[in-house]
Amino acid sequence: MIIVMQKDAAKSDLESVEKKIIELGYQPHIIYGETRNVIGAVGEERGKEKLQTLQSMSGVENVVPILKAYKLASREVQPQSSEVEIVPGLTIGGKEFVVAAGPCAVEDRDQICDTAVAVKQAGARLLRGGAYKPRTSPYSFQGMEEDGLKLLAEAREITGLPIVTEVVNPRDVELVARYADVMQVGARNTQNFALLKMLGQLDKPILLKRGMSTTIQEFLMSAEYILSEGNRRVILCERGIRTFETATRNTLDISAVPVLKQQTHLPVIIDPSHATGHASLIAPMSYAAAAAGADGLIVEVHPCPEKATSDGPQSLRPDDFQVMMDKLREFVKVADREMA
Template sequence: MIIVMKAGAGKKDRDEVVKRIKELGYKPHIIHGTTRDVIGAIGDERAKLVLQSLENMHGVESVVPILQPYKLASSEVKHEPSQVKVGDSVVIGGSRVVVMAGPCSVESEEQIIESARLVKEAGATMLRGGAFKPRTSPYSFQGLEEEGLKMLAKARDLTGLPFVTEVINPETVDLVADYADMLQIGARNSQNFALLKKVGQCGKPILLKRGMAMTIQEFLMSAEYIMSEGNQGVVLCERGIRTFETATRNTLDLSAIPVLKLKTHLPVVIDPSHGTGNYHYVAPMCYAAVAAGADGLIVEVHPDPERASSDGPQSLKPKKFAAMMQKLRLFAEADGRSL
């Protein structure tokens, strides 16, 4: 159920409602709107009619059932789009298209600092790079772990770019959160519910990637796991799903953008690098994603992709990335936005 507060209802009224929700055995989640607050009451669906009594409380406008199984992520709870702040200055979900760029893996201090400098010069607003890498083969490069996190932090200090990096198990969430501005949940972990709960408690914004065989409802239920732990700073990332097609690494589902924009208030980011697996296709998919309304992009850029430890074939060289960014501005401006 969602409890819609009246416009102008004060903190005292809201606190009384929150207290009563807890007394009834439900977990309250306050969502601040532009004109009024909404309180989600999450708990046992079988006894939810008891919450109707809250309509009689001072400051309450209405009590409305949430029809979707994902409660906090649903646009029924919050009609206006959410904005997620990363670091001190980056906002995902506003009028600016946020571009996160950098190598798949952190390989050395020189490599990640050079990458950060080059993507910033081209107009990127965030740095991406993996310190922990979940790989299909146990013999593939697994990442530099904490040393990689330290290198990412140094690159941030030198360039001012906040960074997003992947966390792959609950045991390292606190470690990664100590360094990173934003934590990424990769496709392979998108239904690792223990991990989702843990990042929901970490206090840092989360970039949640869609699983390679996930329906959109399953995707949003994973977001719900994070949000139900108190973390409302979730950004959804479409990175392609597995189909019968072999011409691309995955099938990048750009139709997910308008679907998610209708069903949820959370920002949506597109990963054309993993979505296609080939650098030739990355720029066209970036243009299409922005035209379809994506709030951001996460793009793999490597100064020497031929020698990359992972995902070299889908990584753009810095010059190609810079050229793409120049053209991308035109698509953003056509939609009344900026880079």
């Protein structure tokens, strides 16, 4: 249920309603608005009619059922778009179009530090890089783990770029959180609910990628797991879905951007690298992302793609990334946004 407070409702009224929601066995989630506040009461679907009794409480204007299965991610609860602060001065979901870039996997100090310097010069605002790599084959490179996290931290020290890196296993959440500015959930873990619940207990931005065979509703329900635990700093990432097409690694569902924008208040970015699997397709898909209304990109860049331990064919060289970023600014401007 959504409890809509009156414009002139006192703080004590809000606190009383919040206390009553807890007494009824539900979790209150307060959304502070410019003209009025609302409270989302989330919990067991059965017996939710008892929340209608809140209508008679002081300061309450209306009690409205939430129709969507995903309660806290829905625009029913929060009509205005969310802006997720990464670090002071850098926000995703506002007027600015934000680009994260870097290699698929951290391989050594020179590789990650040189790439960090290059992508920053080109205009990237975050450094991406995998220290833990969930691979289809158990014999493929699995990442440098904590040594990789330390190298990412060093690259951040050199460039000032915040780090976005993937956490694969619930047991590694605390360790990765010590190093990362943004915790990434990869496509293979989109419905790893134990992991999502743990991330929901952090006060740290979460970049949630869509699963290869995940519907939009399933994707938003995964976001709901994080939100329901208290973490509101969720960023959605469309990275392509699995179809019968073989010309690309996956099929970029560009229509998911406006659909998600209609359904949820959460920011949406695009990963054109995993979506296409081919470096030559990254730039046009990045321009399409800006035109479709995305809030940013996460792009793979590697100084020597032919020697990359993972995903070399879908990684841009730094010079090509610079060219793409220069042209991307034109598309972002036409879309009435600004490059961060």
